[in-house]
Amino acid sequence: MSRSITYRDAINEAILQEMKRDERVFVYGIDVADHKRIFGSTRGLVETFGPERCFSTPLSEDALTGMALGAAVNGLRPILVHMRVDFMLLGMNQIANMISSFRYGSGGLVNVPLVIRAVIGRGWGQSYQHSKTMHASFAHIPGIKVVMPATPYDAKGMLISAIRDDNPVIFIEHRWLYDAYGEVPEEPYTEPLSQAKVLRSGKDITIVATSWMNVEAVKAAEVLSKAGISAEVIDARSISPFDETVIVDSVKKTGHCIVIDDDWIHCGFGAEVAARVSEQCFGNLKSPVERMGYAATPCPCARPLENLFYPNAVSLIKKIENKFDLEPIDLTGEDFYSYEKKFRGPF
Amino acid sequence: MSRSITYRDAINEAILQEMKRDERVFVYGIDVADHKRIFGSTRGLVETFGPERCFSTPLSEDALTGMALGAAVNGLRPILVHMRVDFMLLGMNQIANMISSFRYGSGGLVNVPLVIRAVIGRGWGQSYQHSKTMHASFAHIPGIKVVMPATPYDAKGMLISAIRDDNPVIFIEHRWLYDAYGEVPEEPYTEPLSQAKVLRSGKDITIVATSWMNVEAVKAAEVLSKAGISAEVIDARSISPFDETVIVDSVKKTGHCIVIDDDWIHCGFGAEVAARVSEQCFGNLKSPVERMGYAATPCPCARPLENLFYPNAVSLIKKIENKFDLEPIDLTGEDFYSYEKKFRGPF
Amino acid sequence: MSKIDRKELNLHLYKHLYLVRNAEEAIRKHYHEDEMKTPVHLSIGSEAISVGVCQAMQPQDQALATFRNHAVYLTKTGETDRFFAELYGKSTGVAKGKSGSMHLSAMDNGMICATAIVASGIPVAVGAALANKMQKNGKVVAVFFGDGATEEGVFWESLNIACLMKLPILFVCEDNELAVHAPNEVRKGYRSLTAIARQYRCHVFSDDTTDVEAIYHLTQEALYQMAETEMPCLIDLKYYRYLEHVGVNEDFNAGYRSRADYERWLKQDPVIIQREKLLSLGCSESEIRELERLIDGQIESSLAYAKSAPFPEPNQLHEDVYA
Amino acid sequence: MSKIDRKELNLHLYKHLYLVRNAEEAIRKHYHEDEMKTPVHLSIGSEAISVGVCQAMQPQDQALATFRNHAVYLTKTGETDRFFAELYGKSTGVAKGKSGSMHLSAMDNGMICATAIVASGIPVAVGAALANKMQKNGKVVAVFFGDGATEEGVFWESLNIACLMKLPILFVCEDNELAVHAPNEVRKGYRSLTAIARQYRCHVFSDDTTDVEAIYHLTQEALYQMAETEMPCLIDLKYYRYLEHVGVNEDFNAGYRSRADYERWLKQDPVIIQREKLLSLGCSESEIRELERLIDGQIESSLAYAKSAPFPEPNQLHEDVYA
């Protein structure tokens, strides 16, 4: 009955099933149909649905983004794929000025059902032009939905929801998650696009995480439990529209909150979480909401600096040790995610 | 000795004086040299410095943005002007991926002294494609400075600082401020690019505002003073790097804080202010930090809706009345800013 | 084409020209009242382009325009009630007053949208054409843009993709050789747009006529060739913008262009020459007057309707953002 | 040119070709050790382009390249210490290990930068050329980009602006007719890039030679014409990418291209034919070997230096963000 597959395969399955169900769905973008198939996530689409419904394109992100809008308002349900969110920024004008407001500007008469998938996350020392996330900047614009699933289950369920949704949805996938395994039902199902999700229950502190940072947070929570700290990990996952209820309820219970966001801190999504929690848990908070995220620098290439650039389970553990004035936990023997073990170049 | 000029003239004077002082400075962009001169702000430049140092360009924002970088690293100090921040989004890739990280990627060897001026603010029912602000999205990216002066004094002083600064500076000007008068010294002077500024002292509540919202906030503070509420108004003005000291000191004194940002609320700059204040004034806050900003919709055209879209002195007063459980203040006879009186079409 | 047919065709085209011209003249007349609180970019002088092109297409074919979109909107829809109401920001407007003058959309009439960000509608039109092709519905998309729009990179990306994918799309450059006040000399690093476009896998036409019938036939030829070859087409059509870039006034005193040019073009005013043609084709003055009176009446009544219509309710602010 | 001169020139060019080729072969040799933690896009097969173009320019002239930038970097700087150190992420690297392989910059040697966002360096080069023109310093900028980059709108915006403003810039398309694995057929809506470029106010050249001397002379001719006419120039140079798009391996089994093409091009390998030319010009085998040994030594020593160099200190993370 239960079946464990990777995040990559979960995405792939969601697309395959939706394309089968609904012939209006098609997939396009730079290199979606080459033999590498966007890290494997667009596997089988050309074979199953032909080059009309899955095709590689010229290197023209700006036009490709506008095309999604045109195809959507004319009755199709496009999925545009960017191998890196950094490339999506070439289509920022279309996202911010055109896609987000089309429905409003039609007086609500025309829906804009489109999905833009974009990959984020560390690779093999890619440094500063292949390492952005920017979900806060997209989420800032009303009219767009922004989601970041962190588990294979959510990847499939939320992608199906996104494809079926009648609004533009930006769907952000972390590259390291691609190899993560998790239980995923074979049949199609949907997950809500605007609800946070408790990944791990706890009572002493609420950790709100996004994307890969959930993996770090869960690991940190496991380690902390050995020191008697019971951490609740909440995957924010729906960046916009953002419903803080789950998070607020948790913090009202725990009294402490740390946000660990897979992005820069300044004017990032973490600020939004901190602002809402601080407002709505006013009086319940036993310590100020703290934020973690990328260092306030462009992403460096050199591994030792890159390791400092990104927050992780260890830096999260340290932060929480500080908060609770704990003795440093002995981390020897702990198996943290290591690049070297799981991820190789060249890309 | 004291001289009152408009914000428009303050900007114009800053550029004129800097171009005189430093022949590396030049100004370019769509329509900067036509007879309207960007609402008058680029007046006299062609006449004084010739078409080599002030020229209109093709409609190619993406390339124009990259050109600023190329000219800057080759020893000049370009000022690129966008009549609307919405158009600047066509250059988002250059800003986020190229300009912000050039210095870092050169190992600190190459400076990037450039200024991008962009106009924001209401016009004559422009609706959703000419009404964005997006300072949070620019400020989110390390390596860029983002400022929003709200007075003629700051417009001149901060623009001179921006031009002399060896980093890329995004300089955001609200259109309605163009007609605001204020005291501005004739000689060149600089104002810091990373410091908030107290516009009005008070002791009961801290209002943090950006751009035009400072005008609304000061007006609200005046009205509130009649009801015995003494509001301190702080112009955040430096969005990145952002130094919260002035704000935190104020809130520690007042115990209450409202942020009124000239932008959307979700994942906006207001969240950053609220997050920092909530963290650093933890224990000093007598009520949660509240946020005001644009409605979570694309900007509508119809005037009654547009009036609801934007926060203003009246909605701010109401918010503060609520916070302090005040009787509604009688606003008859108060002279609030009215479009009809000061601003006409067609643009 | 027989003489009768030609007369009918020209009457039909004139009706549209007259509607467009006079709807905009009505805007000019009422704009100073400051009730139309939206920036207007008038099409006066260019009417033959929108009318000629759109009328040569099938009603179910689609159009996408710029901030200077009134002419395309009016000729595609033929209606003025929702049009004026939108300019007045009223709840009976095309977009309930939310979009204003610059972004008129009427999907049911094949008017996909208009956009106030230069060139940003072009890739949207390409996507719309792709959808039409995938759905094999036979619809053609005409995307209108100014000469200034061809300086935006996305125009070239879009042209390339349309040619590559053999999409049923007509690129129509409404070429007034001005972008706001900037002439070609400060904007173009090449001699001729059409010479470049000819290097792409598409058909290319150009003309500087103001004769709506000529543009109608040119478009029909373009559509025929597109259908035959499954290739897109680019048409560059010159015209003269009579009024200021935005707003309802003349601006010959601004110094960036001369009144003499205007007067030369005025001799070929698309509405006037079409009216003269009708007379020469045997229409009577009174027949024409009758038609004009009808349209005048339509405009008057729409204006009155718009003025008296209610503004959107406050709750409308938050409606229509998400489906 | 006398025979002596020609021999010297070709030796000079060979030296650069050899350096580029063997620096990259060294990367291939050591990459599997997993110490160079940076994605590498190798130039192997294209060396004649970067070397021919850059060596035809003056040392103070400037270049700007793509992620596939090693060849341009190495021929502009001639150095390998900071180069390898950067690939190893060491503090002695060009950018103290911050940039990695894809964004090498060496301003002092006229290497402005390289960029991993396709086409994004092109307008930067235009701005650099504008600065040179305004400063009347006589410098020319060569901007290198792949054929895929010409699909990005910003390429066309940049070409237009450079032609309009008569900037001293050389657009060099390193044309391998591939973008990652996508051939021209899925990317181009036109027949020929150069045919389009000829419609702009610039000079246009193209060639599919792998003879570095030919490219050198072609570039000199281009520079001469640019200086004479104050117009930019575009050169389209074909080559064959020997290895996978990113990484150090061959990928003929991937299915998107055939080994036969490779073998045909290999017969004209730029390094091999240049070596043969040297012999035919009267260089002795031992003279050439000596030169090669010197370069081999340089590479070996730089590699060792890079491997033994320290990583940047933690505080380096926050340095260099702002001036």
Ligand SMILES: Cc1ncc(C[n+]2csc(CCOP(=O)(O)OP(=O)(O)O)c2C)c(N)n1
């Ligand atoms: C991307 C963008 N840049 C700048 C502007 C400001 N602007 C509005 S209209 C216009 C000129 C457009 O010229 P053209 O495309 O020829 O159209 P025309 O006004 O002549 O009909 C400009 C620069 C804009 N709306 N969008």
Ligand SMILES: Cc1ncc(C[n+]2csc(CCOP(=O)(O)OP(=O)(O)O)c2C)c(N)n1
């Ligand atoms: C804007 C952008 N889109 C997509 C990519 C991913 N990408 C990296 S290289 C490449 C192909 C580039 O082809 P070309 O310009 O011909 O250079 P080549 O690799 O052939 O040297 C692509 C699509 C990118 N780096 N930047």
Ligand SMILES: [Mg+2]
């Ligand atoms: Mg024009």
Ligand SMILES: [Mg+2]
């Ligand atoms: Mg290529």
